[in-house]
Amino acid sequence: MSTHVIVCDYDEALISRLERRRLVVRVDDPSRLNDAARFAQERNALHALWLRVDAPLSGLPFTMLEALHAVPLYLDVTAVGNFRTWRDQVDRLRRLNVLVMVPEDAPVSYRDLRILSSLLIPCGIRFGSPCPDWEALTDLLYYAAYGKVLHAPIQPFHFVLSGYERHQRTDFSGITFDDPSRYLHIDSRGCIALTRKELEQGAFIESDLEKLDAVGDLPAYQSRLESWRDFFLKQDGCAYCPGWRICLGAFAGTPGNRPGCQKFFAEFLEAAEYHLDLRTEATRTILRPWDACPA
Amino acid sequence: MATMILKITEQCNSNCAYCDVVTNKPRAGHMPLALLETVFQRLNEFLEADPRTEMNVIWHGGEPLLVGPDYFRAAHAFQQKHCRGTQGRIRHGIQSNLTLFSDAFAEPFRALGIDQIGTSFDPEPGVRGPGKPSNTDLYNRNFMRGDVTARRHGLGAGIIYVVTKRSLERPLEVFYYLTNLRLDGGFNMNPVLLYDSRRDDLAITPHEYVEFLGALFPVWWKHQARYPNVDPFYSLTSIIRDRELRLGCSDSGRCAYGHVNVDPAGETSQCGRSSDWGLLSYGNIRDRSLADILRDTQRDVLMERNNILRNGECGGCRFWSICHGGCPLDSWPKHGDLLHRSEWGCSRKAFVERYYEPITGLRFVPHE
Ligand SMILES: C[S@@+](CC[C@H](N)C(=O)[O-])C[C@H]1O[C@@H](n2cnc3c(N)ncnc32)[C@H](O)[C@@H]1O
Ligand code: SF4
Ligand code: SF4
Numbered sequence: 001m002s003t004h005v006i007v008c009d010y011d012e013a014l015i016s017r018l019e020r021r022r023l024v025v026r027v028d029d030p031s032r033l034n035d036a037a038r039f040a041q042e043r044n045a046l047h048a049l050w051l052r053v054d055a056p057l058s059g060l061p062f063t064m065l066e067a068l069h070a071v072p073l074y075l076d077v078t079a080v081g082n083f084r085t086w087r088d089q090v091d092r093l094r095r096l097n098v099l100v101m102v103p104e105d106a107p108v109s110y111r112d113l114r115i116l117s118s119l120l121i122p123c124g125i126r127f128g129s130p131c132p133d134w135e136a137l138t139d140l141l142y143y144a145a146y147g148k149v150l151h152a153p154i155q156p157f158h159f160v161l162s163g164y165e166r167h168q169r170t171d172f173s174g175i176t177f178d179d180p181s182r183y184l185h186i187d188s189r190g191c192i193a194l195t196r197k198e199l200e201q202g203a204f205i206e207s208d209l210e211k212l213d214a215v216g217d218l219p220a221y222q223s224r225l226e227s228w229r230d231f232f233l234k235q236d237g238c239a240y241c242p243g244w245r246i247c248l249g250a251f252a253g254t255p256g257n258r259p260g261c262q263k264f265f266a267e268f269l270e271a272a273e274y275h276l277d278l279r280t281e282a283t284r285t286i287l288r289p290w291d292a293c294p295a
Numbered sequence: 296m297a298t299m300i301l302k303i304t305e306q307c308n309s310n311c312a313y314c315d316v317v318t319n320k321p322r323a324g325h326m327p328l329a330l331l332e333t334v335f336q337r338l339n340e341f342l343e344a345d346p347r348t349e350m351n352v353i354w355h356g357g358e359p360l361l362v363g364p365d366y367f368r369a370a371h372a373f374q375q376k377h378c379r380g381t382q383g384r385i386r387h388g389i390q391s392n393l394t395l396f397s398d399a400f401a402e403p404f405r406a407l408g409i410d411q412i413g414t415s416f417d418p419e420p421g422v423r424g425p426g427k428p429s430n431t432d433l434y435n436r437n438f439m440r441g442d443v444t445a446r447r448h449g450l451g452a453g454i455i456y457v458v459t460k461r462s463l464e465r466p467l468e469v470f471y472y473l474t475n476l477r478l479d480g481g482f483n484m485n486p487v488l489l490y491d492s493r494r495d496d497l498a499i500t501p502h503e504y505v506e507f508l509g510a511l512f513p514v515w516w517k518h519q520a521r522y523p524n525v526d527p528f529y530s531l532t533s534i535i536r537d538r539e540l541r542l543g544c545s546d547s548g549r550c551a552y553g554h555v556n557v558d559p560a561g562e563t564s565q566c567g568r569s570s571d572w573g574l575l576s577y578g579n580i581r582d583r584s585l586a587d588i589l590r591d592t593q594r595d596v597l598m599e600r601n602n603i604l605r606n607g608e609c610g611g612c613r614f615w616s617i618c619h620g621g622c623p624l625d626s627w628p629k630h631g632d633l634l635h636r637s638e639w640g641c642s643r644k645a646f647v648e649r650y651y652e653p654i655t656g657l658r659f660v661p662h663e
Contacts, residue, residue, distance in 0.1 A: 166521050167479040229439045232476055233432065235420060240468040244475045273521065 002213045004184045005047045007177045007196070010036040011188045017209060018186070019043045024074070024177055026050040030061055037071050048072040050177070056081025057100060062089040065096060073098045076126065080112035093121050099155065101176075105129040110136045114143060117151040124155025124175060130251065134260035138267055145271035157268075160246050162279075164272035169228060170246045180224055184215060194224055243269050296349045297341075297589060298544070300556040300567055301334065302326075303366070304357040309392055309434055311415075311423045313457060313487045313497050315571045316357055325362045326559040328369055333581055334557060335373040341585035342381035349384040353413075355567065360395040367403035374407070388413065392423075393452060394434060396441035401448040412445055412452040414438075418472055419461040422497070453481035453524075458507050459497040466510040473525075480524030484508070486639060490628040501642035509650040516654055527643070531651060534617055535659045546640070548619025551597035552589055563588050565597075568624045574633075597623055600634050608636045614644040616661045 007024040008014055010032055015023065022045045027036050033049060040046045049071050053060070058081025065073065073096055080086075080102065086093075093100075100116055100123040102109040109125065110133075116123040125137075144157035153162075156172035164170050173179045173195075180194040190209030193199035205220055206212070215221050231239040231249050238249035241258075243265025251261045305321035307314075326334075338350055354367075374382050389404075390413040404410075416438060417423045417431070424434035445452050454477060456462075462469050473482050486504040487497055499507075508527070515528045523529065533539040544550045544566070555563050555577070556570045563577040564570035577583070577591045604620040612618070621640020623633040647659055 167523070169478065226439075226443050229443070232418065232439065232472070233435055235418070236468075239418070239475055240465075240472045241475075242471045244471070245478060273518075 002184070002216060004215075005177075005182060006186055006212075007050070007183050008186045009188065010039070012039055014186065014188050014190065015040055015044065017190065021045070022047045024048045024050050024183070026052060028052050030064060033064065033073075034067055037068055041071075046071060048074045050074040050076060052076040054078055058082050058085040062086070062092055065098075066092055069096055071097065074101065075099065076101045078103065079106055079108055080115060083115065090119050090121070094119070098122060099124060101126045101155075103128050104132050104137075107133070107136070110140055113140060113154055117144070117154050118149065120150065120152045122152045122155075122158075126176060127250070130254040131257050131260075132251070134257075134264045138264050141264070141268055141271060145275065157271075160268065160272050161275040164246065164276055166273075166276065169248060170272070171248055172246070173248075173250070180221070184212070186212075194221070242266050245269070246272060296351055297553045297555070297585075298351040298353065299338075299585075300353050300355050300554070302355045302357065302556060302558050302567065302570070303331070303359055304361055304559055306361055307356060307358040307392075308361060308395060309358065309423060309425050310427060310429055312421060312429050313459065313489060313494060315568070319571055321357060322559055324559065325366070326557075326561070328366070330561050330581070331366075331370060332373045332377070333561070335370070335377045337580055337585045338385060339378040339381050341589075342378070342384050344586060349386065351386050351388065354387065354389040354391075356391075358392055358395065359389055360391050360393075360400065364397075364399040364403055367400065367407060371403055371406040390414070390455075392434070392438065393441035393445065394437035396445050398444060398448070401444075401450070404450065405448075410450060412450055413455065414442075414452045415455045415457070416473075416476075417456060417459075418469070419459070422457075422459060422461060451481065453477075453483065456482055456484050457487045458484050458499060458504055459487045460499055460503075461497065463499065463503055463507055466507050467514065470511045470514065470525075474522045480522060480529075482524075483526040486642070488625075488639070501638045501645070504639075505642050505645045505649060508646050512646075512650050513654055527646075531643075531647065534662075535647070535651065535657050536655075538662070540617070540662055542617060545622035545625075545637070546618055546643070548601050550623075551594045555585065555588055565594070566624070568622075572624070572627065574624070574627065596633055603634050604636055612644065613661055614647065614659065617659075618643055 005022045005024055006018055007026065010025050010027045015025070020043065023040050024047050025036050025040045027033055027049065030051060030053065033051060037046060037049055049068065051074065055077060056079040057075065057077045075098060077100065098121065100121060102112050102123070102125065104125045104127050113123050113125065140154065141157055144154040145161055156175045159172050159175055160170050171179055174182050177183045178195040185193045185196055185199040186209065187199055191204040192206040192209070192212060192215060193204050205218060206215055228248055231237060231244070238244050238252050241262050243262060246269055247261070247265045251257050304325040305316055306325070307317050307321065310317055342348060342350060374385065378385060387407040387409050388411065389409055393412060393414045415423065418435065420431045421428045422431060424430040442452055454473065456473055487499060489498040512528060515522050515525055530541045533541050544554060554566055556566050557563050557580055558570055561580045563580055565575035569575040575593055577588045577593065600623055601619060605615060609615055609620050618640045621637025625637030625639055626633050626635035652658055
């Protein structure tokens with residue numbers, strides 16, 4: 001059986017066809033969250049519930065969320081909203097296994113993410129615009145990577161800082177379930193796509209759900225996993241960028257981005273190296289002469 | 296350990312702008328199988344006579360994959376037939392442009408014990424590739440396909456990058472490109488060697504090579520854990536900091552009796568370059584044993600060169616032990632003999648003095 005996590009909408013007929021798979025179930029109506037969780041958990045391993053709403057966090061029915069304390073909750077919202085309306089819910093949110101995602105292209109998000117993180121609520125940036133605000137992003141990176149005050153992880157910084165290995169590519173697209181080596185997206189007819197965007201555009205890699213386990217063998221799938229090489233067939237651009245190994249060209253195609261993106265990812269890479277050194281240091285065995293000698 | 300460069304073909308599916316093999320009217324055809332069988336008989340004879348020695352066989356060209364997978368299967372069969380007791384002392388390696396690599400090569404390569412492929416790559420347009428001007432797009436696409444396939448079979452492929460005048464325009468970008476392509480390291484930056492004015496648009500001087508390396512070195516030194524195995528930096532660091540003597544054929548001063556090039560007709564010579572230039576020819580492998588070829592008295596001049604240089608042009612040089620005057624063949628175009636030092640050898644000294652020592656704060660102390 002394919003090891004992919006399957007991402008699909010809450011559709012009982014479809015989920016019934018996906019028995020014993022690990023699922024991310026997407027819901028766009030908060031009132032359906034509990035049903036979706038119950039239904040998916042009956043037959044499947046629920047990797048996460050993905051709530052996508054055109055509303056701020058402050059508009060969510062928090063009491064309803066509480067019943068989901070054991071379920072990883074991915075809350076994809078437009079903003080944090082009016083803090084006064086949800087400040088009493090902070091403890092409740094902290095008790096949940098939650099990740100709050102806000103859009104990069106809303107300037108208020110940078111402030112929101114600091115608030116969420118400082119309240120120990122895991123959160124992250126959803127990139128949408130082709131040309132993010134690199135300076136604001138760099139400030140947030142410094143906060144996430146070097147801040148000494150206690151704070152919750154901010155994605156994708158945390159993903160990269162905690163997973164970066166020097167001799168591998170680091171792909172943070174999984175933060176939005178868009179990493180085809182880990183996630184496959186399926187629509188109500190059982191058509192399979194490699195990212196959410198492709199699913200919405202009808203660009204499928206396979207239209208027969210019965211062939212789900214064979215997707216990994218499809219030449220089109222294999223070549224997608226190797227598509228990072230396409231950058232190396234161009235005369236300039238991302239392959240020549242020092243930060244490519246953790247960006248992988250995520251912001252390619254917008255000429256105005258460089259050198260902003262390069263500067264940002266160079267900083268990000270330095271931070272990733274710093275955290276790698278901390279991790280390595282943490283696992284170093286130190287001599288403890290006061291411990292008893294092993295027999 | 297002796298090394299045999301086994302040039303089974305001079306033909307190539309590429310036409311790289313700087314390549315001597317393809318510009319020197321390459322011989323048609325590949326090494327016939329009957330001759331390949333003789334090579335294995337000679338290998339066995341040589342290894343049986345000296346049970347302590349080993350032989351490194353580097354399959355080379357031209358483009359060695361042009362001969363097809365069955366050719367390597369036949370090679371393995373010859374090895375099994377003729378080298379029963381000695382095959383454990385034969386190590387196979389290959390230098391290929393990878394553009395023809397397919398699944399079919401994996402099994403015979405595994406049988407021969409090949410787990411690494413030396414390969415060559417350059418992103419600059421018009422440098423590597425078939426046709427005139429070289430079709431780099433096509434080369435690079437086929438290279439990537441070969442690389443994917445090789446990796447799928449667990450075959451690593453270290454890259455030789457040849458530094459040309461084009462590289463001088465953007466050294467750091469080239470460095471990032473190569474380190475991104477090979478995140479686990481494994482590339483070597485060699486200077487382009489051109490001995491006539493045919494390719495003034497590509498040729499560089501030793502000084503330019505040193506400056507190219509100097510532009511990269513501070514970045515490599517600062518982040519050497521991020522960028523491992525980038526040569527010549529990695530090897531120099533092993534030599535200078537870690538006191539390990541890692542020398543290639545051109546720096547070791549010991550190539551005289553340990554190297555042989557066998558061309559597709561079985562003619563032997565000191566190395567690929569001497570063969571391309573018709574120098575140091577030791578006769579046909581059909582007619583002579585490998586032991587005789589490796590002891591040929593024409594080789595003595597390469598040992599004598601060590602004495603001549605140490606007491607002459609290289610006298611008192613603190614880098615002698617890691618340079619030995621560089622590749623003797625470099626002396627030929629300018630002096631018509633092999634007895635002068637190579638200006639490329641001195642570029643190592645220049646790099647260490649101008650960049651390596653000041654940047655690292657380390658000082659090269661000659662090895663005993
Ligand atoms: C002659 S090729 C043969 C093997 C194979 N076709 C390949 O390209 O790897 C061996 C190596 O010599 C290098 N080479 C060819 N001409 C050169 C030159 N003029 N100066 C320096 N290196 C050169 C190539 O880039 C390649 O890495
Ligand atoms: S930082 Fe910019 S130039 Fe570098 S890889 Fe990312 S998108 Fe490309
Ligand atoms: S692929 Fe190798 S042999 Fe062929 S032209 Fe290029 S350097 Fe020369």
